Amino acid sequence: MRTVIRWAAVAMACAALSGATLEKLSLEEMAQKSTEIVLGRVSSINYQQRGSVIYTVARVQVNERWKGNQAGLVEVWVAGGVSGGLRQVFPGSPQIREGYEYLFFLWTGRSGIPQVIGLSQGLFDLKSNTKGQPEVYRGASTETVLDKGGRVITDSELRLSLDEMRGFVKRVLSAERE
């Protein structure tokens, strides 16, 4: 009983007392909360200003789509960039590079701007492992905390083969539909 109470307490603390700028999301949560999940290559980078914020807008040629509509091209908006001779840098914003291939967990809200979920949590590099097989990679977290269930979210780099990630997301989305 004592254990149950304490875990419940930790979970409450995350909601009530955490001061994170980033709230950690598990892979499962990212898959569920994303509006689009795509694997694609950044074909161009542009900048746009909305209100007082300059956004970097990456146009991504979709190679695989795991969630969302069927568009072959998506835009990914990240706060910070260059416009009219002004350069804005927001701490924590991920850097997306032209010509690189990524796995994106994207979220589009009422503003209509597609953004990487969790600022940088939903951005995975696509690389080849030592056997030449594709894998998705995300570095170790400096901000590891507990998830809403009181469990530890990954505390080391996240490296999965593309097949494993694809399978995981598929299972989560299938379970969601059920």
Add this chain to the structure above:
Amino acid sequence: MRTAKKLLAMAAVWMTMSGGAYGYYFFVHYLSRTGPFVPIPEKFDLEALHSKTVPLLISEPRSLGLTSNDSFQSLVSQIRLAAKAWNDVPSSDLRLSFGGFFTPGTTYSQPVIEVVFEDLPPGLLAQGGPTLRADLATRGNNQFVPILRSTVRLSLDHTQRPSYSEGSFLTITHEIGHALGLQHSMTSSVMSTDVTRATTKSQPLAADDVAGISLLYPTPGYLATTGSIAGRVLLGSGGVHLASVVALAPDGLAISAVSNPDGTYRIEGLPPGSYFVYAHPLPPAYNGETFPANIIPPVDPSNNFLPSTVSFETIFYPGVKEMSQAMVVSVQAGVTAEGIGFGVTRRTVPAVYAVTTYSFPGQVAVKPAHLNSSGGTNSIVAFGVGLNSRADVSVIGGSAVIPQGGVKAYSPDPRFVQMDMQFTPFSGEGARHLAIKADNDVYVLPAGFRITRRTPPAVTSVVRYFPDAAGNAQLVVSGSGFAPDTRLFFDGVPATVVAMDDAAGTMVVRAPLAGSRHKAAVVALNRDGQSSLFLQGSNPAFYEFDQVEQGSVVFSPSQLPAGSDAMVEILGSGTSFRAGTTLAMGSADVHIRRVWVLGPNRILANVVVGTGATSGVLNPVLLNELRLLPAPGGFQITPANPALSRFIGPVVDATTGYQNLQVGAVASVRVTGAAAELTASSLQVSVNDKPAAVVSFAGGLLRFRVPADLSPGPAVLRMIANGDSAPPLVMSIDLPPPVVGAIQVSSVRVDGKRPARAGEVLSVIVSRLGEAESYDPASISILVGEVRHPAVSVAAGPNGSHTIQFVLDAAVGAGNHPLSVRIQQRTSAPVTLAVQ
């Protein structure tokens, strides 16, 4: 010749010391990619700001996701409270003011901090920092990149983090810190990321935060009252860039700096004392983040980053890994302890980092861990990258001990580590640091836990009480864990405590003003850092205010041209203005120099409209504590009229420069427009319609004598120049300054034989405090040396005297210090306070 060389060398040293903002870590620029490296920070240009004040404007979202008892008004009050935390740092010259509500995308001619609500994706709660900069500026020996605009982005969704929560408040405070020019710190301060942050709503800023803001915007004399530690971090013969170097006092204070590309560092802003010093690498970058610790590296003139070089093993001065072998470095005011160097060993990744600690005073896990040394559970639970039960953990400073076998796997989940503590009879209150050894590396967690001597407070009920003699509503608040230092907040507004029975767990407070049927979370904060949220988590007490008339206001004049500095009178209907009422115009181009509340329905304000202000209609708002009174379209900026004769305030005492003027004194104020070309004989000056003799008028500076028969309070200064009336300006006629008599502790006079001690409650007997029947302690401060103390209580005494009590801060060192009492703008002549 030798003397000349020495002078040149000293001058060089001085220029180096004053030329850049060292210490801490800011958004840094270098003039080249090769040394010597003089960090040039981004900061607000105090000379470009009215009254050194940067306005903070908040956008009004169309829809906001909130919990059932939460509201936008509640959130605004918390944002203002977070800004106040930075505004109240006495050693910082930068002030923040609430500028009202605005439409994102509006441009201003004045620097500004914008708080905007945006559709942030899940997992991203907030973001902030400078978003618009000017070209490199030079002020004296200081070079900096002026911030023209900073932006704080908050999520539209607050359903998971109500406005009253510690997490929401500290995140906003953190983001405003970024907006002011501060980067992340590794000292568990509010500018640390949430994982290690050890500040609370009760004490939102840590010493490193105070040093950071004070080094960026120092008050005169700040650097002379603090010392520095300087040296170099080397890997072999090469400098290590972006190494974090921390000065750690065993009593809880930690202040840091980050090294330059050549490995040189300088920790500034250190109160005199003894410090352990250690160098450690920044924790690795989170994926997607480009930089370690999410710190943006410095840039060269082409805006190319100078990234960090290597990671390494943490090391203490003088080059040891064992705390027991570390030497302390003595720091004196105004002096730099040079040559505190580190030779480090490369290591790919730190063995342990990003450690979070928790304690369980009730059913809520509290982060950071708070342990009550007077009773309760003496264990904390920790989680961190690389941390396991085999780690060798110790408490730095010896105020608590982890016994043999005291570090163990936490039984509910062995991935967590439980640390048992034993306290000594000498374990004082406050933050304590942890040293964690693992895998031939050491990780230091500043303020890893806090020692308290009491249980956290709790608020169980808030009920209506009889109104006070002036008709103000009063409330009875019941709960537990109350202490004389307990503060009670209704959302982000502190309530004035009228009476307290801490043994019975009740207090009577004056109810803040609030909007009709407004629901406010009622949270008690103790000065030991604890909050009623430690026990009540997401279920705090709420109080619903009565229904009140909305009220309305009229501005007179309702428009001013750009470049004005003039009085505006605000007449209200159904309003209940109180001292402290805030006027905000909803534009960064309009600065409210001062507000005088003359009654529940009348306000006078001196309003400055910037010369570059854009013409248009504004939406002012008046804030009475929790009550927002909008006046949409109530004021307008018209095009500049350079020929208009007008004052440029403030009106000051020509001798002292103070804005509190006494009758008979000579006052001065600047005059511009057509009147500036006239002579003194062409000017007719009056104060409250009483003629004021012009003493001199030259170079646009008007000096006049304040008429003798004026009462204390605001008075309207008018001028007729060649038949044309200038817009009037308000000046403040004040009582003579207060006079400090005796200083006592427990009725014993404090002097050289019985000096004061840190932590003691001192009573200052003051005459001529003023004419009010009672005083809000918040309106009075006691300055001891450079340290400002809030008054804890004010009580009337015999013959018109008053006794003001305050708690002597530990930051005041031993010796004789000048003590003065300040109420509003009246400051007593200093007397000497002996401190042990």
